[in-house]
Amino acid sequence: MERKGKANLEDIAKVTGVSKMTVSRVLRGGQGFSDETRDRVIAAADRMGYVPNRLAAAFNSVQASTLVGICVPRLTSGLFGHVLDGVDRALTRLGYQVMIGCNNHQPLEEEAWLRQVVSWRPAGVILSGRSHTPGAVELLHNAGMPVVEIWDLTTSPIDMSVGFSHYDCGVEVGQFLVRKGRRRAGYVGASSRADVMGQARMEGFSAALVLAGYPLVDREVLLDSPGFYAGYYGLETLLARRPDLDVVYFHNDEMAIGGLAYCQQRGIRVPEDLGIVGWGGMEAASVLPRRLTTTVVPTTLIGKQAAEALVARLKGEPVQDVTVIATRLVPGETG
């Protein structure tokens, strides 16, 4: 009865003439069996195409779950693709499996995803951002598993946080531009749904400008997804109102590139007539004839650190609750 791929511990036990407990021990690579037993068991398992049933294992042993959930705002974002990659690499190496989710920047969708994922009794979850529904927070507290909130740093995390301050990103750009002699700054953003983080960057930017004595002149926030076209038309609209601006900070690199395209078309010289600054450090920005001034976010690192913090907590190793990841304002040729 050695039907390929349907064998369970008991089948192997019968064939090898030991108890299924011994088989279990061998297959999990523990100890408490002779070399000879081990070899026989492994050979049989191999021959019978044994596939462990982790459902059963995780089911009656809390610590056997190697499932980790991660929820990102968008799956099509270049930045979060790298975050995912960092998470996946680290977790795969450590023997975990990754369940994915996407909340489209909406806490409610995150909660819906969480309810599904938690019912699989994962070892832990990684969430993006720090706005969560009360229901999600309660669920997480009751579940009592490690939770890492990434990307948008919070100093009072549900459990742990790995990320950076969007507000500070904005502040840094504001200070930088004033130092470079800019005096009449504008902002072009896009608030697709509940993207609070872009908002935070703008607030930091604005605050820094106020402090320096050259407050934000005007801003244009479109109800659109923050892409190339929104950047193009956003800048057009903004400049129509305030042609006297000398620099514009954009919600992200895609939008900044859209802005650059607008300048090129209108014969606006960058950075002489107008400075252009983006955010995120998207790879495609390297495509431009002139390097975009932007804030580079170490995306893969964030994913990696989040995964490692989660696993450390799982293993009972000491972990700090809040891990600050440094972003880097990279002066290019446009700002």
Add this chain to the structure above:
Amino acid sequence: MERKGKANLEDIAKVTGVSKMTVSRVLRGGQGFSDETRDRVIAAADRMGYVPNRLAAAFNSVQASTLVGICVPRLTSGLFGHVLDGVDRALTRLGYQVMIGCNNHQPLEEEAWLRQVVSWRPAGVILSGRSHTPGAVELLHNAGMPVVEIWDLTTSPIDMSVGFSHYDCGVEVGQFLVRKGRRRAGYVGASSRADVMGQARMEGFSAALVLAGYPLVDREVLLDSPGFYAGYYGLETLLARRPDLDVVYFHNDEMAIGGLAYCQQRGIRVPEDLGIVGWGGMEAASVLPRRLTTTVVPTTLIGKQAAEALVARLKGEPVQDVTVIATRLVPGETG
């Protein structure tokens, strides 16, 4: 004993004064209970913060698994980000959870991932490409679950296939360029690890050119990742050997954009002196001052169709084994 979030069916049964079987039926939304019973059970479950244990459910009922695995070559690829998005949207809507994996273009890594995932008894899996290790194929056959191979179409799939022919993409570009009067074509690629698909495009391209009587003049395939810089230097190298080329087909859009940058720097006029053609339809290509001639791949659609085919098979609905997705050669201003 109503400790939040730790209740199981039996606890709810006790509180409501029915059997756990009835609770189970109510919570799964079946039938066979009175409205009054239903309301009481649902209220209790709600109050007690009941979280179903799908481990237990899936464990003793093969059909209860709503886990689906998907393995892509790279998590940081813009194209596959959209595929993932298509898969995730469709699957989430249908009540499934998605386990992710990345094989770095290497069948061996795919097999390692599969062994892990299969041990969770998923409802089905989606794989990228059609090269799989014998071990992976055997595992899949024994597991007896739906399998969808996406992206690179195969007419003899393990189970189902959703994708397109890379070879045909190359053929179409070759024919198009000859029609446009190009006579001395080159190719610039990058073979990072085992990327067989770029290879297939080049072969189709080459074959079409031969058939038209203007065979491929030269090619440069770098041992590098297929990005902007590889495109830049690849074109430089190729043109150093064959300055007489009148068009170059690139492995993908990123590389083509690198090639464009090289042309701009050297004062090579595009498309007058040299045609540039990419592949993939990356979004950032819209960033360019002139639209890139390229093949657009309906990435999200592929993901969606794959997910739907998988679920249809699961539900016993009729599905075709092979779904051809049409790509679109989009003439831009560079080819």
Add this chain to the structure above:
DNA sequence: CTGAAAGCGCTAACAC
């Protein structure tokens, strides 16, 4: 409409 019994495959705990 409802309930009781059995068991999924595995591992923790303890015995030998």
Add this chain to the structure above:
DNA sequence: GTGTTAGCGCTTTCAG
């Protein structure tokens, strides 16, 4: 070094 027992939470099956 190895085996036995019990039970995880749920669903299937069958009996009312």
